[in-house]
Amino acid sequence: MTRHPDDATPLPTAAPGVQLQPAAYEKLLGALRDSIARLAADEPFERLTVPPVISRATIERAGFAASFPQLLGTVHSYTGSAADWRKLSPLIAESGPWHARQEISDLVLLPAACYPVYATLVGRDLQQPVRYSVEAQCFRQEATAEPGRLRSFKMAELVTAGTAGHCQDWREHWLQRVADWLDGLGLKPSVELADDPFFGGGRKLYQAAQRAQELKFELRVPVADGLPQAIASANIHKDHFGEAFDFTADGATGHTACTAFGLDRIALALLHAHGTRPADWPEHISASLKGN
Secondary structure, three states: OOOOOOOOOEEOOOOOOOOOOOOOHHHHHHHHHHHHHOOOOOOOOHHHHHOOOHHHHHHHHHOOHHOOOOOOOEEEEOOHHHHHHHHHHHHHHHOOOOOOOOOEEEEEEEEOOOOOOOHHOOOOOOOEEEEEEEEEEOOOOOOOOOOOOOOOOEEEEEEEEOOOHHHHHHHHHHHHHHHHHHHHHOOOOOOOOOEOOOOOOOOOHHHHHHHHHOEEEEEEEEEEOEEEEEEEEEEEEEEEHHHHHOOOOOEEOEEEEEEEEEEHHHHHHHHHHOOOOHEEEEEEEHHHHOOO
16 A cells, blocks of 8 residues: 555564654654754754764763663674685575674664763863753664664753753753643653663662652653653763763762653654644644744
8 A cells, every 4th residue: 555645654674673764754853853953942052963873982981881781782893804704604695693703893882862972071170061962863772662662763862061050950941841842742741750770880779769869750651552651851960970971060070961852752652642644733733843
């Protein structure tokens, strides 16, 4: 059956959690980018486009490898000789272990858009808060593939670093602002305290600290019938990244905070809420997305 050109429904692939995106879906993602940019226009964010890979050393230093080894995608490559490869290459046709001579490289697949930012702050003393707007194609080796649980996905983030007081106030401001933005798009998010760690330590110990300190709030919206997913979050990391990457703010260990937008999940939530053809959405939803 021929797809309607306005149908934005992504197509599945042979790899669970990896989807093909039609033109109408990409147009929707572009509208979300523009809407987020307008939302952030009153702050001096430096815009960075982040590549889909990152130094393995940076991810180790940030604590992600210690917290989420099961989600991390590593980049391996063949390191043998041409003669060795002539012996291995016939195995491809029979799905044999042609990759046996591959070794881990200095890169991993980027698990979240914000991580490269912290490495740029090494050794700095921030006299004023810094702010970054970043976007990247990210990867996580998710164990399941229900709607919204993508392994390859687009993420936009607003990131700030500065003093403890600045980061705490900034996170509270953006938590409310994103909730209001999603509400204006007709998504009615629930705001919930999350308990998944974004850096190292024992999971149970960290979850207790997370709830006590209210480090991460998720904004959850259904992306399919009966299936709410976190489509955005507002996070405070305290001095974790300041210590890991050795930067300060006004002479004290620097603090950080970020607001994350799961662009694909937001798009899927909008399609679920308003229909698979954005061109047919109610006028007030389209106007809100366009900032009118």
